[in-house]
Amino acid sequence: MPLDRSIIARLSLFEGLGPAELDSILRDARSVRFAKEAAIFEQEAEARSFYVLLAGHIRVVRTTPDGRQVIARYISEGEIFGVAAALGRLTYPATAIAAVDCVVLVWPNAVWPDLSSRFPVLTAGTFKTVGARLQDTQARVMELATEQVEQRVASALLRLVKQTGRKTDAGIEIDFPISRQDIAEMTGTTLHTVSRLLSAWEERGIIVSGRQRVTITDAHRLVMLAEHRDG
Amino acid sequence: MPLDRSIIARLSLFEGLGPAELDSILRDARSVRFAKEAAIFEQEAEARSFYVLLAGHIRVVRTTPDGRQVIARYISEGEIFGVAAALGRLTYPATAIAAVDCVVLVWPNAVWPDLSSRFPVLTAGTFKTVGARLQDTQARVMELATEQVEQRVASALLRLVKQTGRKTDAGIEIDFPISRQDIAEMTGTTLHTVSRLLSAWEERGIIVSGRQRVTITDAHRLVMLAEHRDG
């Protein structure tokens, strides 16, 4: 049963492609479901496929030789990921884990050169995605190098709500389960420090939070915290 | 006076291209010389060109809104850089400064789509470079997030000697002037701490250093320092 082109037609990565072209691209793909906390691919494993996330949220984690983990980024719907091979790598540099139940499209790497040359839009879009990632990553280096923990955590939350925020009556909620530990691994600190910060912010009415859940109620003040050292 | 193809024939970026193709690529380029400490392009400036470094070393620096600087990377001979436009950006994300007198090739951005489609090797090579950079940058995030200052400085020195090391009778020397401040801006610390570390290492015979100059005399012990917390 072939995949319906409607599932990718709306994605910016495939913008400007006609129905026949979309079908042609989909012919090489298959759709796969991953349960929450399942690994889509693992760090160091041979890169055999690249992916597009259709539904869900994915956590990309790198582990150091001594077992410490750092969250490289979260992937949202519509994004292409796992493009290691296109970047000239033989293995995945990180592990991708479904933060919630997910649906992804999978292409075997072998079709990349062909797809890439037949659809320059796709190449350009992938360049753009990778470029944006390089940007983000460098911005994080800047943050880690120059900012205090409080600023970094505030920025991380703001980035998350911007990327995946869902309006609720209390404010904007991060749309998937995220623990203090996760936030610590995004910002280079410990879950203890994150917990203390979130508690203090909750006290001041900037956020409300619970188990694996954070809602920003006063984004403006959080921005102040992220930028300055007041709030 | 047209540029001679021999100046780029040896670069891996242009590997596999024939004489006519090299000439064709060079037709759009011009060669420019930059004096030490001159800026090749500036952060936030409109991205009009992309570059290949023919001779010298370039320091890529990002400045925060409040004026703090972080060295994103050093560019070595043969590398393509300033590819902001190919990545879908309108401005340069950082400032590029000649660490020593440099010679670069410059292409106007306008020719990229054409070159890229005519020479897939070039596209792939650029992908590869950008991918490697993304790798490096993420490795730095890991370091900043999980390692102590001593490890980070040791790793930075090792990366520099690997990239640009020049053998001397005392050991391997970093091939361009680099200050304590520069090292601090690469590792997210202060020149004071870097100075203290280098002094201690010199005491222990691991390096010798002077004004804007560092030579590794015992790389093995530096690797130990970078990995562990002994040495």
Added chain:
DNA sequence: GCGCCAATTTGCGCCAGCGCAAATCGCCTG
């Protein structure tokens, strides 16, 4: 060869944030 200036070194005090440990809390399961 002298003087100037930037780069480097080093001492000292302080504090943000980590490590450790213990207590709670919420959810999910049986």
Added chain:
DNA sequence: CAGGCGATTTGCGCTGGCGCAAATTGGCGC
């Protein structure tokens, strides 16, 4: 609805490394 477990909170003490400031050094221009 009790039990169990992982997530979270919070107290406490310690320290790596920063900020400040002053002294010293090495090289370069004149």
